[in-house]
Amino acid sequence: MKKITTLAIILLSVFSLQAKKVKFAVDMGTYTINPNGIHLMSDFQMAIGLAADWDPSTLSLTQEGSSSIYSVIVNIPAFTKYEFKFVNGIYGYEAEFVPDQSRVGYSFNDNRWLYVDSLKNDTTFVGAIPFSGNAPAGKKLIRFLVDMSNETSVSSNGVHVAGNFQAQTWNTKNNILYSFGGGVYEVIAYAPAGNYEFKYYNGNTSGDTETVPASCATNNNRTHNLIADTILPTVCYKACVSCALASVFEY
Structure with a gap:
């Protein structure tokens, strides 16, 4: 029994060292709140000690004061991609409809997703997402996509994007990109809505930046005028177009 207890303590300690606090919050707006409460169903429920993943009834969110925002903070392993949905009730059919811009999208996957990339002693929080919506109040969603297929290698520090869209502008470490494949x-x-400049980085330092071709650059940067929730076109790293077209133009 003592050996089992010791092993459990060791495993818990290892998990704690690798875990990250993440706050999930949903703004229910004018939705009528189900008497059974607001829940989160996800692929990390077992990782936090619950009986099963994707159970819409076991991970409750708590109302913040008298506001329309409900939230929960969990400790989950870092350097992992997670999928989730908010639920107005306790049944799967009461889950939100996730808009195209926010969903995984591949293979008809309609879950929200988040990549946890940090072990900093703080709490990752992107803001309260509207139920069945895209972005926190006062902001727009922007989804960056870059194709690294033509690069000899991808940095072990990951692929990043930085620009003046960030709260801490041009921070090359804060926004790491995740690959679903290909x-x-x-x-x-x-x-917030506005005109932004940005670049992709094969790594996480200013020296790892791409060189944006003059034909699609402003101040040597990529640009986008953000007026609505947007999925940007996939561009090839260091190019203005897709990697398929970039390869054609090169020869």
Whole structure:
């Protein structure tokens, strides 16, 4: 029994060292709140000690004061991609409808997703997402996609994007991109409507930046005028177009 207890303590300690606090919050707006409460169903429920993943009834969110926002903070392993949905009730059919811009999208996957990339002693929080919506109040969603297929290698520090859309502008470490496959890396960010400049980085330092071709550059940067929730076109790293077209133009 003592050996089992010791092993459990060791495993818990290892998990704690690798875990990250993440806050999930949903703004229910004018939706009528189900008497059974607001819940989160996800693929990390077993990782936090619940009986099963994707159970819509076991991970409750708590109302923040008298507001329309409900939230929960969980400790989950870092350096992992997670999928989830908010539920107005306790049954799967009461889950939200996730808009195209926010969903995984591949293979008809309609879950929300988040990549946890940090072990910093803080709490990752992107803001309260509207139920069945895209972006926190006062902001728009922007989904960055870059194809690294033509690069000899991808940095072990990951692929990043930085620009003046960030709260801490041009921070090359804050927005890491995740790949669902095919050499394409992406991340969802949120910013107020506005005209933004940005670049992709094969790594996480200013020296790892791409050189944006003059034909699609402003101040040597990529640009986008963010007026609505947007999935940007997939571009080839260091190019203005897709990697398929970039390869054609090169020869």
